[in-house]
Every structure is written in C-alpha cells, then in structure tokens.
Amino acid sequence: MSDEQAAAGGEDTTPAATVIALDASAPESFDSAERAVASLVAAREKVGIPAESADDATAEDELSDEDNAAPPEEATGEDKEADPAEKPPLELPRSWTKDRAEIWAKLDPATQEILLEQDRKASIDVRNRQNELAEERKAVQAERAAAEKARQQYESQLPALMRELESVNQQAFSDIKSMNDVVKLQAEDPFRFQAWQVHQMRLQATKAETDRVTKENEAAQQSKWVEHVQAENAKAVEFIPELADKDKAERLTLRVARELLPDLGFKDSELAALANGKEKLSIYDHRIQRLFADSLKLRDIQNAPKAVVKPDLPPVQRPGVARAPGSDKAALVQSLTDKLSSSGSERDALELLIAKRASRRAS
Incomplete structure (x- = not known):
C-alpha cells in the first residue's frame, strides 16, 4: 500500500520519512559517533532539514540502540576516573630504605609516580652500566689470559732454543775453541766466519733473554713468598698471642731456631732455604712427624684431669713444752x-x- 492510500483510508497519518543520502565521499564506516553525526547533519542541510532536527533525530536514533542505551561514561567506565582513596598505595622505590616509608606516605600520588619512574629509569641505567662493566671485565680477563698464555709459551720455548743453538754450535763450529782459531777462520774462510759470528750473536741474545726471564720469575716468586709469609704470620698471631709483641716474638723465634729445630735435626742451610721459600719440605718428613707427636703429648698433658695433692704437713703442736708419753696418766695416779x-x-x-x-x- 502506498503512503497516499494509507492516508486516505485514515489508517496512518504519519508523514513519510525523508530518505537522506550521504555524500559520495563519506566512508563506509565511521571510527567515532561524532564523525557519523557530523556527516548526517551535513547531508540533512543539503536537503533543507535544519540542523537542530538532525541533532534531535540523531540523538533519538542513538538512544533507541540497545548498545548506546547507557551514557558512554557509565557503559565503559574507561573515561571515568576512579576515586583516589580506592587506589592501592604505591610501593616504596627500590633505592629508598624502609626508614623513609613515613616520608613516602606523606607525598601525593602524582609525586610518588614521578619518583617511581625516575627510580625505575635509574635502576635500568645502573643495570646497563653493570652489564657493560661485566662485559669489559670479561674482555680484559680474556686478554690477560691470552697474554699470559703467550708469555708462558714463549718462556717455555727459550730453554729449548738455547739447547738447539748450543747443539748447532758444537756441530758446525766445534773446531773454533780459541781466539787464534777465530782469527784463522776470518783470514781463511770469511763466509764461514760471518756465519759463526751471526750464530754467536744469536747465542748471546737468547742467553740474555733467558737470564732476563729467569730473574723476573725469581722476583715474582719472591714477592709471592713475602705475601705468603705475612699472611701466615697474621694467622699465627690468632693462635699464639705472644707473637703480637715484637720482643716476645723475637725471643720465641730465637728459641725455636736455637733449641727446637736443631734438636729435631734441621741444618742451618736447610733452615735458611726454608725461610726463603727455596726448600720444599714434605709433611712426611720425620722431623715434622716428631713435631706432631710432641704436640699431641702436650695436648694430652693439658687436657689431663688435675689431681688433688694433699699437703704433707706435720701434726699441729700446741704452745708450751711438749709432755712425755704417759705423763698425764702418771700425774693422775699421783693426784689420786x-x-x-x-x-x-x-x-x-x-x-x-x-x-x-x-x-x-x-x-
């Protein structure tokens, strides 16, 4: 049935709805309700419908939709801010100590969030720097290990090189034993003389390098030995308090060197080598075992129960002249x-x- 027929029959007097076509440039869908309303208002204005009516119609259309029945703020709750009192308290920054908790509680939430963000960034920066330092330390340690390995390899090859040069000297130039032989060689065979001279230079350079390495190693070992002696003496003071006193320590050391060690069988040369770290002493050495045995005996004596010794005292004498045995009874008989x-x-x-x-x- 057409609209005119419905109106003539008296069934429906509502005017027919006006169909409004959107602009051809309008998108198929809108990303927000505001843009959809603006596009609808523009289309109504083109056909002569006032903007107020468009707003009212748009509002009615939006309110008729079930999804938009409630206000946007009440429907989503995303734009409505929560009550500050309902928010949980922010935790103390990691770099703050617990004794500052009272000060932290007095700060407003905005300030707390700023400080927490700064503390988080500072912690990240510190961790990054620590990681960088750790990587640099690993690289340095790796370089040192490689350099130490190369040094040890170089030093270990020096003795072999020296032996090889000496062997070549004995084989190729065994006839040159004196300066006269050198002069004769130079006059008769200049080319062999030149080879001998170069070989002697190599021998001297290798020997000088070997001597240098030996001295450096001895100095390093001596330095380590001094550190070892100092550390062990410091530990000994904990068990032997007398060593903390310079005079007492000197007297005790002299007694050990003059009385104890010679009695055990140590020689002066051995003691000097032991004091310099050049002598190696086994724990199975019979002299060390004697020290252990004597130490155990002393410990047994110290831990033995103390025996109570009764003093052997003479009988108590009363003042006056001592009476002869039986004198009391004789006096009693005389009295009776x-x-x-x-x-x-x-x-x-x-x-x-x-x-x-x-x-x-x-x-």
Missing part, C-alpha cells in the same frame, strides 16, 4: 694417791686402782 691419803675413802681407793691399771697398760 694424795687424795686417798687425805680422805681414806673406799671410793678414792677404787679410782686410784683403776688409774694405776690404765697407766700400766699404756706403758
């Missing part, structure tokens, strides 16, 4: 005799008899 003579009682006679018998048993 005098008493009986004066009293004449039977009781005193009985006591006198008992005292006499006791005196005879004691004698």
Whole structure:
C-alpha cells in the first residue's frame, strides 16, 4: 500500500520519512559517533532539514540502540576516573630504605609516580652500566689470559732454543775453541766466519733473554713468598698471642731456631732455604712427624684431669713444752694417791686402782 492510500483510508497519518543520502565521499564506516553525526547533519542541510532536527533525530536514533542505551561514561567506565582513596598505595622505590616509608606516605600520588619512574629509569641505567662493566671485565680477563698464555709459551720455548743453538754450535763450529782459531777462520774462510759470528750473536741474545726471564720469575716468586709469609704470620698471631709483641716474638723465634729445630735435626742451610721459600719440605718428613707427636703429648698433658695433692704437713703442736708419753696418766695416779691419803675413802681407793691399771697398760 502506498503512503497516499494509507492516508486516505485514515489508517496512518504519519508523514513519510525523508530518505537522506550521504555524500559520495563519506566512508563506509565511521571510527567515532561524532564523525557519523557530523556527516548526517551535513547531508540533512543539503536537503533543507535544519540542523537542530538532525541533532534531535540523531540523538533519538542513538538512544533507541540497545548498545548506546547507557551514557558512554557509565557503559565503559574507561573515561571515568576512579576515586583516589580506592587506589592501592604505591610501593616504596627500590633505592629508598624502609626508614623513609613515613616520608613516602606523606607525598601525593602524582609525586610518588614521578619518583617511581625516575627510580625505575635509574635502576635500568645502573643495570646497563653493570652489564657493560661485566662485559669489559670479561674482555680484559680474556686478554690477560691470552697474554699470559703467550708469555708462558714463549718462556717455555727459550730453554729449548738455547739447547738447539748450543747443539748447532758444537756441530758446525766445534773446531773454533780459541781466539787464534777465530782469527784463522776470518783470514781463511770469511763466509764461514760471518756465519759463526751471526750464530754467536744469536747465542748471546737468547742467553740474555733467558737470564732476563729467569730473574723476573725469581722476583715474582719472591714477592709471592713475602705475601705468603705475612699472611701466615697474621694467622699465627690468632693462635699464639705472644707473637703480637715484637720482643716476645723475637725471643720465641730465637728459641725455636736455637733449641727446637736443631734438636729435631734441621741444618742451618736447610733452615735458611726454608725461610726463603727455596726448600720444599714434605709433611712426611720425620722431623715434622716428631713435631706432631710432641704436640699431641702436650695436648694430652693439658687436657689431663688435675689431681688433688694433699699437703704433707706435720701434726699441729700446741704452745708450751711438749709432755712425755704417759705423763698425764702418771700425774693422775699421783693426784689420786694424795687424795686417798687425805680422805681414806673406799671410793678414792677404787679410782686410784683403776688409774694405776690404765697407766700400766699404756706403758
């Protein structure tokens, strides 16, 4: 049914909707609602519809859609900022110590975020620098190891080269033993003389280099030995406090050198070589084993229980002249005799008899 027929029949009096065509340059889809509304308004203006009506119609169309029923802010929640009170507190920066937590809590969130970002960048920079230094250190160590290996290889070849040159000298120039032989060689065979001279120069240069390397190695070994002695002496002080005192340490060292070591069988030459690190001493050396045995005996003595010794003292003497044995009983008999003579009682006679018998048993 057409629109005119519907209106004549009285069924629908609503005016027919106007079809609006978008501009040919309009895209097939819009990336935002604002651009879609602007394009629709422009198209309505071309057909003579006011912009207000376009806005109202657009608003009605948007509100009729289920997806846009709610306001954009309420639908997505992305543009609406959360309440600052609901945000969890930011953690303390890694470079800050815990005693600064109170100061950190007083800062506003914006300042905290700035400080956290700076701390994060500083930590990354420090890690990068540490990694760079570690790589440089590895490179330096690798170069040193390569140089040390090359040096050792060079030094190890010097003795072999010296032996080879000496062997060639014995084989090719064994007839040249004195200066007269050299003069004769120069006069009779200049070319062989020149070869001999070059060979002697090589011998001298190789020997000088060998001597230089030997001296350097000896100096390095001596330096290491001094460091070893100092470190061991420092450890010895922990167990032997007397060594911390210079005078006591000197006296103790002299006693060891004069009394103990010679008694064990060490010679002066051996002691000097041991003191300089040139002498090697095995732990199985019989003198070292004697030291171990003596040390164990001393430890047993120190750990033995202490025996209680009773003093052997003479009996206690009372003041005055010492009485002879039995003098007390004799005095008692004499006293009872005098008493009986004066009293004449039977009781005193009985006591006198008992005292006499006791005196005879004691004698």
